[in-house]
Amino acid sequence: MYQAIVRTLRGDYNSVRYRFLTLPKEWAHYMLHYRLRGKDWTDFYTHRMNREAELGRGKRPSEQYLARAEEHLAHLKAQGMQPHHRMLDYGCGVMRTGRAAIPYLSEGRYVGVDIAENRLQKGRDLLAEDGISADRYEAFTVADCELKELDGYSFDYIWAESVLTHMPAPEIRTMLRSMKRLFAPGGQFLFTFSTAEEYKRRNVKDFWYPHDFMEQECRAAGYQYALVESGTNGYTRMARLTLPDRASA
Numbered sequence: 001m002y003q004a005i006v007r008t009l010r011g012d013y014n015s016v017r018y019r020f021l022t023l024p025k026e027w028a029h030y031m032l033h034y035r036l037r038g039k040d041w042t043d044f045y046t047h048r049m050n051r052e053a054e055l056g057r058g059k060r061p062s063e064q065y066l067a068r069a070e071e072h073l074a075h076l077k078a079q080g081m082q083p084h085h086r087m088l089d090y091g092c093g094v095m096r097t098g099r100a101a102i103p104y105l106s107e108g109r110y111v112g113v114d115i116a117e118n119r120l121q122k123g124r125d126l127l128a129e130d131g132i133s134a135d136r137y138e139a140f141t142v143a144d145c146e147l148k149e150l151d152g153y154s155f156d157y158i159w160a161e162s163v164l165t166h167m168p169a170p171e172i173r174t175m176l177r178s179m180k181r182l183f184a185p186g187g188q189f190l191f192t193f194s195t196a197e198e199y200k201r202r203n204v205k206d207f208w209y210p211h212d213f214m215e216q217e218c219r220a221a222g223y224q225y226a227l228v229e230s231g232t233n234g235y236t237r238m239a240r241l242t243l244p245d246r247a248s249a
């Protein structure tokens, strides 16, 4: 009986406490300190990510989490990435994908960007710990979805793993618009996103979009859109964007 009540109260969440205490507090924090003060989503999420990295300073992510880098590289290779190509890891976090991609790519061909400097620093430390020299890659912060920091760069492969899953639609729209100027001829953008029949937002920071919505947004921004086989399961999908007016490299 007690178990049944707890299950009902918990709903889809991990615990009753999370649902009725932690989550409302997070919403209140977001509304009071960000929305009502005219700050945007990126301000909020940057602060959140920096804080999480600060709290986890010195803690190494699980080897299982880090090992997914090999799968990421396999997807990129399956889409044709070769060592001479230039790669942008958008929302690279602790450069998990980088730990496989950097040694594979020629020196200087990997660029990782993130909104959270603390996450990047953790990534630099982890790469150094594992013998990957900072001379082989670039990693720096972007302030928002305009991506002005990347002016003058161009990429054959743009990769965003579990990044659009934490972006509201207006930010995705801005990012899609900004990203177009970073495509090298024949370039492609691979990203994962969470799908649901209807738009859903949970835990303040997790966003699900209907597949048709994502496709329409990408096409409206001027991209060619295709789903690619990614080995992802459940509600996660991987899309590939290309630009129609760019001849193959």
Ligand SMILES: C[S@@+](CC[C@H](N)C(=O)[O-])C[C@H]1O[C@@H](n2cnc3c(N)ncnc32)[C@H](O)[C@@H]1O
Binding pocket: 042, 045, 046, 049, 090, 091, 092, 093, 094, 095, 096, 097, 113, 114, 115, 116, 119, 142, 144, 145, 160, 161, 162, 163, 166, 167, 171
């Ligand atoms: C779930 S983590 C994934 C990190 C990495 N892609 C990986 O797979 O290990 C999401 C990352 O995206 C970053 N991020 C979220 N929104 C972003 C944005 N608009 N521009 C750049 N990075 C962003 C977050 O700071 C965080 O490091």
